[in-house]
Amino acid sequence: MTRSSLWLAAIAPVALADCHGTPPAPDQQQGANPALPNAEQYLFPPMKITTPIGWKNGETPTVPSGFTITAFAADLNGPRNILPLSNGDVLAVEAGDPNAEPVTRPKDIIYGLVIGKAHSPVKPGNRVVLLRDVDGDGQSDQRTILIDKLNSPFGIALVGNALYVAETDKIMRYAFTPGQTSIAGPGTVVTLLPAGEINHHWTKSLTASPDGSKLYVGIGSNSNIAERGIDAELDRAQIWEVDPATGAHRPYATGLRNPNGLTFEPITRKLWTVVNERDEIGQNLVPDYMTSVTPGAFYGWPWSYYGNHVDIRVMPRQANMVAKAIPPDFALGPHVAALGLAFNSGSAFPAHYAGGAFIGEHGSWNRDVLNGYQIAFVPFAGGKPAGKIEPFVTGFLIKENTRGRPVGVAFDRAGALLIADDVGNVVWRVTANAQPSSAAGAASPASTSTRP
């Protein structure tokens, strides 16, 4: 072999990367059996970073006709998650990246600079803020800092009079009864969580079982695909079941790269999660997904995805782990970055939306065509997905600029959908307009948008 043909042989896989047939249509990569194209390797991985511009006065995201969206609270500091309370108050978790990830190779410096541009310029609060709507007009008019100086909090759950907050390195418990506007005392550590100096996927999603006896916490992987070494992945890419009384914990399900939006489906009472899958093996690989979580199951990361699709970047290979891996329930599409999940158990929305899943898609960065940046809706019947993904709240994106990026979603006591927007720094509230047949009281016009 001549030197130049050797060189060509070495480069060929790279050059060929862009000529792999036609990509699957977006809806072929959603649902129970997504199309999974061949993995590709890049010299320059596709990337499109959005620029945060925020919402100008009066601008709102777009909702389907028959719904109204208003800003429940604006000018927050990086709201990523929300917990509506039984008295109508809403707790907003303001948080940002702990930003301490060590640089181990030149790429880390470049990625840090590039991806950081997509974040809001507003410094995240790292605290829990209580938002109260005193006059009941759907906009909060009183705000107090409930818990301050947290370490990159994300998950939040209330069980009886115990408020649990998952910081990136621990779960805390605070005595709290809805109605309070302050918390006495420093709280109690329930259990420490895997964090450490890398702490790549830092958001610790949290929920409680319907009977309140157990907590479930999502612990994301410490890397894209174990490129920090497999030792860095001890206790990561899994969901823990935690005994809130003792802090005892066990892996509930593993192989979940970055599980967020932990919540129980109200009919089947099964735990569900949305998961961010791996990057840099294709614009259309690997689709992020939502799934019911089978106790004890292994979902593939890092060795494989969607069951037995081996990721050749992980060495040594683990054929026995690949054989164990089960596919998730429902693909959401590649790189949508799903971070929030809520089931509509109320009846305030039209029947089509009853029991369905609402998904906060933070949006892609590693794809030429932007994906996500919306609240997606998936209809459910009998506690299982029963239809295609529908865009529900859109308009976060204008060209390549983000007015906002949705993260956590939740339904409040009135059955309205709340959305934490960590780039717009807003908590949005989506309500269904009064039906013409039941026109008692609020007669709001179709699809209006208002903002304080």
Next chain:
Amino acid sequence: MATAGLKPGAAILGVPVHAMLVPFPIVCFTGAMITDIIYANTAIIQYSNFSSWLLAFGLFMGALAALFGLIDLFRNRAADRPTIAWVHMIGNFAVLVLALVNSFVHARDGWTSVVPTGLTLSVITVLLLVVTGFLGHSLSYRHVARNAR
């Protein structure tokens, strides 16, 4: 073919700057090949990290060396530029291009950042350096020899 040496165009206290810089890319790229070979045999990720840094630092110093090499070349009259100086220049330009491509390959995550493409490029880079390095030494040491006469 009479291959004359090249007079240094940039020197500090008589020592050519180009000659002071060239060991860096040579050592770095050779080191990257060695750490690539170790990674390919062990799959210990830190060795691929070593390779990434060696390639990046080698590229930076190699670009500086190239700059001073060009100064040496063009400070000499056209008639004094030996053929092997051009071969040396083109060969080392190819080395830097290979190392740049290799840096991007090494920026992938995990096994395929090295095996097979990264390792292949690292070996080719070093083989090419053996040739261009020989030509470079032939340029500088003939120059030294001529001055010594």
